[in-house]
Amino acid sequence: MSISRFLKYLAVIGILLVLPLVTRNPYGQHILNMIFIYTILAMSVNLVFGYTGGLTFGHVTVYAIGAYISALASTKLGFSYLTSFILSGLGGFLVGIFIGYPTLKLAGAYFAMATIAFDRIMQTIFINWESVTGGPSGITGIPYPVLGGVSLKTEGQYYYLILLVTLIVFFLYRNLIRSHIGKTIMAMRDNPVAAEAMGINVARLRLSVFTISTIFASLAGSLYAHMVKYVAPGAFPLEESVALLVMVVLGGPGFLMGPIYGSIIVVFANEYLQYLESFNMLVYGFAILLLLIFLPSGITGMLERFKSRLSRKKEGIDYIREVGIEEMR
């Protein structure tokens, strides 16, 4: 890592550390925390949608599962914060294996339908299995996190824990994409048959990436549960999955920084779209349609293209595209 890059990271982390001091009202701090949680979620969706080419509607469900596991472990079973956090990560891993193993062999649309079916089944379980999940009213009284004797009572204090987790997840995600595995993942996305012929174990790689992404989503759920101290099925509708996909597409699917830009914009936009009441979904729908036609590589893609035009270097930009036999010659 060069010194200038190190300084850049240091500056960004420094800004992030003082950010909660700027907005002292609890509402602003809640928004700030939600941006980070959604950044984790958007990164996990980007791994599946942007890097492996699977349209997922199930990540909000995994997020909900993580939240419920953490809530149950800390209220009914009385585990400490750290244990319940780790347990929900473990839950995300198991869900990833269980859902990923049968479905990831399937082509795009089958996978998308399977995630929708999974989401509906889990919603029904959350609502109807009242003795465990508390039914439609959910689980209340989730304790605030206590870590090593330090209790994080307010959202302003909790911010630092969320920041820490987000940074760790971001660096894991970045290293995964930048490593040789990342290149393999993209090769698999652009032409799975050719990738298989080159000796990539497509099924196993897809399953690994999917499981990593479900662990991230589940951890985000745990963070959310301890922040709002209350989980209920109504907080995890299918619409949230659409919002996550908007984040990824707006930011740039298959780009490292895409989910971060996307989640910042969508969380802020959502605060204003609330005034439209139920019609914010109409805005989302049109946003996806227009983005896919006019800006399929999102904000990051636009920036990258702009940058490569400025520097006059013909750098390869990794767009999502299907590479057929014709183009491979």
Added chain:
Amino acid sequence: MFVSELLQQIASALAIGSIYCLLALGFSLTSRALNVIHFAQGDFFMLGGYAGITFYMLLGFPFWITIILSTALVSLVGVAFERTAYKPLWKRHHIFLLMSTAATSIVLQNSAMLIWGPDAWRSPKIFSDKVLNISGVLVPEEMIWITLGAILIMIFFNVFLQKSKLGKGFRAAAQDREMAQGMGVSLKLADSFVFGAGAGLGALGGILIAPILFVYPTIGFVFTIKGFTAAVLGGLGSIRGAILGGFLLGIIENLCSGFISSTYKDVFVFLLLLVILLVKPSGLLLKPKVEKV
């Protein structure tokens, strides 16, 4: 006792099963011809239901004009989305097109909410409300009409595809686009036909079932999944498979809700979908597909 109850459940499943057939046929059409799963299939069903209610109840048209007008209108909506939203994505990664159809579903759902409001609408009785008693099995007469109507549509559609010159051209385009184009089939027309007919089949289902079902803006979502399940059950892309899958799904669903629990009716369908995808994604009638380069 058990047998008569079983027959009763199967008889009352036929009407809804025939609607699943129409939806599954739409799925098979788009997937066979263009390898696209149209996520908004159920929302065209919803639009059809609303259009039927609007023309028949609010504007007072006769039923046969209602059917023609609403089907034509919804087909046009389907073609409009194909021309504006799907066409530019044709050369890109397939996942963009898939996502675009999902976005279409969201747009249609919320537009319907804007136009007709979030409450459920019920169409007035179009067919007679008599109940036939066939040796102990009670069958409402309107269900027979719905089933017959759906079967008639399927036969007509099949004959069009098999016998007419246009239909043969469209089938050729589904097999080999370039060759069909060389033989003088307009691909532009064929593509529009696929999406228009898919939307129209969904809409016909909606119009037919509206008298016995409440129509609300988000109803399409469940019907998308059920139609897809029916299509996959029989074998996605096969017309016979769609018809078999539709009736089979209707019967399975009704048996599950009749003998096990009716609150979890939809969950059985979702579980069934997961099980089919797990065990035999190519469906009952088709051989497993080998992907070629």
